[in-house]
Amino acid sequence: MDQTRLLVFAAAYLAVLVLPGPGVTALVARVLARGTHGAAAFIAGFVVGSLTWFAIAATGLAVLASTFASVFIAIRYAGAAYLLYLAWKLWNAPARPLDAPASSPENRWRLFLTGVAINLGNPKVIVFFLALLPTVVDLGSLTPLGFAELALIIAAVASGVLTSYALAAARARRLFTSPRALRLVNRGSGAIMAGTAITIATR
Numbered sequence: 001m002d003q004t005r006l007l008v009f010a011a012a013y014l015a016v017l018v019l020p021g022p023g024v025t026a027l028v029a030r031v032l033a034r035g036t037h038g039a040a041a042f043i044a045g046f047v048v049g050s051l052t053w054f055a056i057a058a059t060g061l062a063v064l065a066s067t068f069a070s071v072f073i074a075i076r077y078a079g080a081a082y083l084l085y086l087a088w089k090l091w092n093a094p095a096r097p098l099d100a101p102a103s104s105p106e107n108r109w110r111l112f113l114t115g116v117a118i119n120l121g122n123p124k125v126i127v128f129f130l131a132l133l134p135t136v137v138d139l140g141s142l143t144p145l146g147f148a149e150l151a152l153i154i155a156a157v158a159s160g161v162l163t164s165y166a167l168a169a170a171r172a173r174r175l176f177t178s179p180r181a182l183r184l185v186n187r188g189s190g191a192i193m194a195g196t197a198i199t200i201a202t203r
Contacts, residue, residue: 016128038111043166045113045116045119046115049115058147
């Protein structure tokens with residue numbers, strides 16, 4: 001695909017992701033409270049959700065997605081419910097040292113599914129792809145190589161932006177070292193995550 005078109009797509013997608021949405025907010029809140037353990041799983045889930053919406057838009061399945069809108073609504077509520085559960089755990093959790101053990105594989109799997117659910121439950125993502133893709137490429141003549149190039153850009157931009165937010169949150173977390181400060185961070189993060197869950201469920 002023409003490099004200029006790929007750059008336009010990458011710049012537009014970057015501009016959208018840099019503005020914090022529900023996914024970024026949930027990730028930052030969790031990293032502030034728990035550190036970077038499990039952040040990679042959440043980011044991977046977010047990327048999978050983005051690629052799923054992209055595939056639906058690029059292959060002309062938007063009508064099918066509209067037909068099964070109730071499925072995506074259910075996914076959105078499931079993601080919101082799990083965020084509320086995490087918010088409750090953060091609010092009631094004791095201060096956790098920075099060098100505490102990593103999350104269990106099960107927790108990482110749940111975080112992955114949460115990242116997927118947050119993205120699939122956000123209809124604005126497919127609206128973005130449906131609005132932008134036709135200006136970048138003729139979807140009727142999109143080749144497998146062009147599809148792969150766009151998918152690679154999506155994965156790279158989404159991973160880069162969310163990883164940057166996670167690392168910034170991790171650095172900010174190191175400013176809070178006393179048990180009282182960490183407890184306040186836990187509760188503040190829990191409140192932010194609960195607000196994100198409510199936003200996802202009611203949008």
